[in-house]
Amino acid sequence: MHKAIIIDIIPPDKSPALAGLEMEELTRLVETYGGIVILEVMQNRGRPSAKTYVGTGKAEEAAKRAKDLRADMVIINGFLKPAQIENLTRLFSHDPKDLTGKSNIPVWDRTDIILKIFEKHAKTEEAKLQIRLAQLKHQIPKVYHYQAKLFDKERGGISGTRGAGEKGIEEEKRHIRSQIKEVEKKLEQVKKTHANQRHRRKRHGLKTVALVGYTNAGKSTLLRSLTGKDVYIADKLFATLDTRLGNLWLADPQQPYKGQKILLADTIGFIQNLPPYLVESFKATLSEVQEADLILHLVDSSDPQQQLKIRVVNEILKELVSDAIPVLMVFNKADQQRCCFPEQRGRPVISSLRKKSLEVLKQTLSRLVHKKDLVR
Ligand SMILES: Nc1nc2c(ncn2[C@@H]2O[C@H](COP(=O)(O)OP(=O)(O)OP(=O)(O)O)[C@@H](O)[C@H]2O)c(=O)[nH]1
Ligand SMILES: [Mg+2]
Secondary structure, three states: OEEEEEEEEEOOOOOHHHHHHHHHHHHHHHHHHOEEEEEEEEEEOOOOEOOOEOOHHHHHHHHHHHHHHOOOEEEEOOOOOHHHHHHHHHHHOOOOOOOOOOOOOOEEEHHHHHHHHHHHHOOOHHHHHHHHHHHHHHHHHHOOHHHHHOOOHHHOOOOOOOOOHHHHHHHHHHHHHHHHHHHHHHHHHHHHHHHHHHHHHHHOOOEEEEEEEEOOOOHHHHHHHHHOOOOOOOOOOOOOOOOEEEEEEEEOOOOOOOEEEEEEEEOOOEOOOOOHHHHHHOHHHHHHHHOOOEEEEEEEOOOOOHHHHHHHHHHHHHHHOOOOOOEEEEEEOHHHOOOOOHHHOOOOEOOOOOHHHHHHHHHHHHHHHHOHHHOO
């Protein structure tokens, strides 16, 4: 089990409560990865130090504690620049004089740990390709002489030592860009296959409802309860990385003996502070959302942070899909709900674990799906 130190700054415009919650989420990411957080370090400052993210004194103090506690990874809740990685790696190294990299412990940023979790959870070729693309894009700004010299496998380096200095960096960047092109080409093929399948479905008049929401909202559980599809469910962040489809029969509210089959699509969950290239890399999987007839935005109603998470999901959706696709917000985990927020008023509140509570949702879906204006 990894023993991690998590570090962040609190700028004046961020409330300590929000900063605390972000650290809580980072802790969950560490746990999902298979580690435990043994120390949290936070510092009030306007912006990150160019050298060590937190101030140098604070970083040195944290490095000392890390050695005492035998920490084996450092995670910063932000984006790290090459110089910061270099300085922090040296500072947290068990032996700063050892230039072989063997005494280093990984220094990751938020995106690094998310990508590592993706890597662990990816099962299909499609998910693996998308993660590879995101990793390559994440790597580009981090190519620099130190990394070229000390190729560090733990950080998910792209290739071996290619020589130090500017020339090496340029060469490395070119190499990464050509790999990006290769992966993108393969993903284009995947997208085409998805598009063909969708086209066939549309020809048969089959409508798709895409489940979206913050990671761990219960999307896969809802898919399983509604359609019986055997999907992976876990109290983890990013349990799902691929699109899975299930069939759902909806009765016509006007003519109870008639109805139609629709497809319910489960997909990757969202999280706050994602770099744009990460969402971009998952476009093949998210194409199901972009082409859906209706989006079902599932919210964990037992989560005190649900309003913030709704905002995060809405922002990603704004970037990802056209306004023309209607969105139905649904509140899940009613069985664990402790407080009621105004957003819930007039919207379905369900528990995916209790099938009975899903009847009202099915009726709402049926009304929406049978509406003529949903046919695109
Ligand atoms: N109490 C309760 N737990 C639920 C409910 N729905 C889902 N869960 C639990 O919430 C956790 C996450 O469920 P998932 O269905 O994997 O969530 P997800 O939205 O698919 O998550 P990702 O794929 O990681 O984005 C699991 O432990 C589920 O058992 C519910 O209605 N009530
Ligand atoms: Mg899931």
